Amino acid sequence: MERSRVKTVAVVGSSKAIDGDGRYKAAFDVGRGLVNRGFRVVTGGRGGVMEAACRGAHTAEAYREGVTVAILPGRSPDQANPYVDIAIPTGLNIARNAIIAHSDGVIGIGGGSGTLAELAMAWQLGRPVITVDLGGWSGRLGGERLDDRPSPTGKDDRVWKAEDPKEAVQMMEKLLEKAFPKPRRFSP
Numbered sequence: 001m002e003r004s005r006v007k008t009v010a011v012v013g014s015s016k017a018i019d020g021d022g023r024y025k026a027a028f029d030v031g032r033g034l035v036n037r038g039f040r041v042v043t044g045g046r047g048g049v050m051e052a053a054c055r056g057a058h059t060a061e062a063y064r065e066g067v068t069v070a071i072l073p074g075r076s077p078d079q080a081n082p083y084v085d086i087a088i089p090t091g092l093n094i095a096r097n098a099i100i101a102h103s104d105g106v107i108g109i110g111g112g113s114g115t116l117a118e119l120a121m122a123w124q125l126g127r128p129v130i131t132v133d134l135g136g137w138s139g140r141l142g143g144e145r146l147d148d149r150p151s152p153t154g155k156d157d158r159v160w161k162a163e164d165p166k167e168a169v170q171m172m173e174k175l176l177e178k179a180f181p182k183p184r185r186f187s188p
Contacts, residue, residue: 006040007104007180008042008103008105009104009172010041010103011034011050011106011109012049012106012109012114012115013027013048013111014049014112014136015050016048023049024048028056029056029165030056030169031052031053031057032057032060033165033166033168033169034169036061036062039067040068040069041053042070042100043100044114045080047081051083053068055081066085068084069086069088070088071088071090073090073092073096074090074091074093075089097121098121101118101125102125103127104179105128105179106118107162107168109131110135110136111137111138112136113137115136116137119137123146123149126150128179129141129160130161130162130168130175131168132165132168133161144158145157145159146159160175
């Protein structure tokens with residue numbers, strides 16, 4: 001029996017988003033949608049967009065223990081929001097953003113300089129990057145090419161701009177299929 005690895009999608013964005021604002025709701029919907037499409041959700045594990053994505057993941061019909069992963073800046077797993085299943089304390093402070101950017105794909109929602117760093121690193125690593133335009137860096141980078149480096153998703157690659165959370169999840173699924181095609185089977 002052949003098993004495939006569960007793809008990871010990082011959800012990055014404003015740590016200042018609160019329950020009830022558009023960024024929080026969008027991250028909640030993205031987290032829920034990603035899990036229902038079979039992805040694992042990676043975040044920085046703290047508040048705002050990170051909490052909302054993990055919280056949304058927990059409400060997904062396809063939720064199972066272990067689908068929310070936090071890459072924490074400090075040394076204590078107690079820093080994680082209550083919706084994190086797997087807390088990985090790094091002690092790396094903001095350098096942990098590089099680990100988050102190594103996810104298979106990244107979705108940005110709002111955000112300041114930390115989000116900018118994560119989106120730029122993901123771009124440099126050739127990961128599909130999608131933004132939902134809700135202000136911050138995700139609003140400014142959507143639709144842009146950051147430089148001319150090659151991409152696994154095609155030469156027309158850019159920071160993809162989604163109009164809403166549902167479109168962001170659908171786009172990520174398609175881009176990851178393109179970036180990580182299923183191996184072909186050969187029969188003798």
